[in-house]
Amino acid sequence: MTLTSHQHAGGPDVALSLIAAELDRVRDLLVSQLTSRGGTEEVERLLKYVGGRGGKMLRPALLLLSGLAAGALTDKHIRAGAIIEMIHTATLLHDDVIDDGQIRRGIPTVNRMWGNEPAVLVGDYLLSHAFYLCAGLDREPARIIAEATTQVCEGELTQITQKHNWDLTEQQYIEIITDKSASLFAAACRVGAHLANGCPVLCDQLAAFGLSMGAAFQITDDLLDLTGDETRAGKTLGADIDNDKPTLALIHLLGHCDQARRAAIQTLVEADGRREELSAVLQAAGSLDYARDTACRHIQQALDILRQVRPAPARGALEALARHIVERTQ
């Protein structure tokens, strides 16, 4: 599937240059908030480690660009951007505990460096601190962010109860990733637009854009977990199959083969360290292409929604970010 273009939007770097100064402010706020008030040196070191890891800052970027698309950016956008990234980081910390991830953002995970217990507690700290910063926003953005975070947790919880369930349908998978991942993208866009006094219709459009883009992001992420390069990705890959989580390509494959082959594939998945072998099977069956196409369809949906928004540099930047999602290799 090829995405249609309605304007030349440039790459993701051009997109981010529009909000470079604001993204720097979000980063500075994040680092400054991740300091212990009365804790020990060890706690200080831990928080600094988490704050210094950096990241793609995709969710704050969406929040800021949605704000620009709706009006002017304010200090509250910077705060909300830091909140969203802090919540996202908290979920990554807990994901790495759950999946026993060893590398994240190119460096050893907190669970690897300090153990699972501190990683759980630092995640809790980030989550609580994010909501402390939320109390400085108005009620509506605070509500949107907390609702999305609850949805993220519910999605993660549903996914973990579906481990080993090789009968999971594509629809159930889409519901899970919508909850656990896309909902935070949608919230970022909605909050950005809301804080810039965007009208309800525009807020809804940008949230719908974020939701479709977030689904595409997660489908691509799950694909990279099967096919990506660990050094480029900067994180441990193969976690989904090692943890027996069915993702889209595998669901497609299992849905398109007879009982005997199905059993053989399940055995292959449940044996550890067979990522490359499985990936080749998925490739041959067209299941990787199917997942890629599904991600593209979601991005196309996101772009179609975006077309309803008034043309502006920020809209072009959102489009560029969306296109990049399915083209990325990390």
Place this chain on the structure above:
Amino acid sequence: MTLTSHQHAGGPDVALSLIAAELDRVRDLLVSQLTSRGGTEEVERLLKYVGGRGGKMLRPALLLLSGLAAGALTDKHIRAGAIIEMIHTATLLHDDVIDDGQIRRGIPTVNRMWGNEPAVLVGDYLLSHAFYLCAGLDREPARIIAEATTQVCEGELTQITQKHNWDLTEQQYIEIITDKSASLFAAACRVGAHLANGCPVLCDQLAAFGLSMGAAFQITDDLLDLTGDETRAGKTLGADIDNDKPTLALIHLLGHCDQARRAAIQTLVEADGRREELSAVLQAAGSLDYARDTACRHIQQALDILRQVRPAPARGALEALARHIVERTQ
């Protein structure tokens, strides 16, 4: 140490009868909020299990009684009570993962029943959902609750980095329990008073009362972890020494013996399953009495602060609850 009395206040049951209807409403709200919107049956079952476990509801009781002491109770008190209990439950879920607790509130823990991963995620869900409910409160109570939760996480984090540190001082221990435990008691009291339009002085007094009571509660809890009866406590005991966390009685003992004995005691603590033996040593050295006296001193401080508050049935009930803290055996 004996606590002085300035009025006959009755037992904790009499105290709670003042707010029995409101506590029931908090319980109902908790149960009704712990339902999955779109999750699987398994998620539904998990949330129901967590919601149905019940608990002493001490923090909501403090919130409600502080509200009564300051003025009239409102729907927001019910909501805030459920929020505080939800946050407390989330920390218990994560504590049980970290300490490998097997029994809590008389029934098997979530980590024992479902494993660590779901227990971490249900804790995250409760935390996020609590902050979702917070967004329906005004900014100040939302801020107080989020600030206290962050402090709780920071205290837990500090404590875990101090595992095996047998040089921990009494002052450091008090700082840790103030953060990880007393701060939520203080927040409960402050929010209760604030929501009833209590004046700033009264809010400060009730928060200070909660802080002292919370410290006494945690000292007593740590004592019961060493000396209590598991059946009565309804939870796994001995977790602190099994996880090499120095608590007050042990800090006292280690601070009052020579190097050779110190080394022998450390060996005893670091060997698993020696709770009774250690408890006898602490008893003989007067360290259990020392911890009990320290808890009583904090309760006396709480009662002294309370004396500044206008006499009322709610004040008497708060006094009864405070006294009960150091007398409890579970």
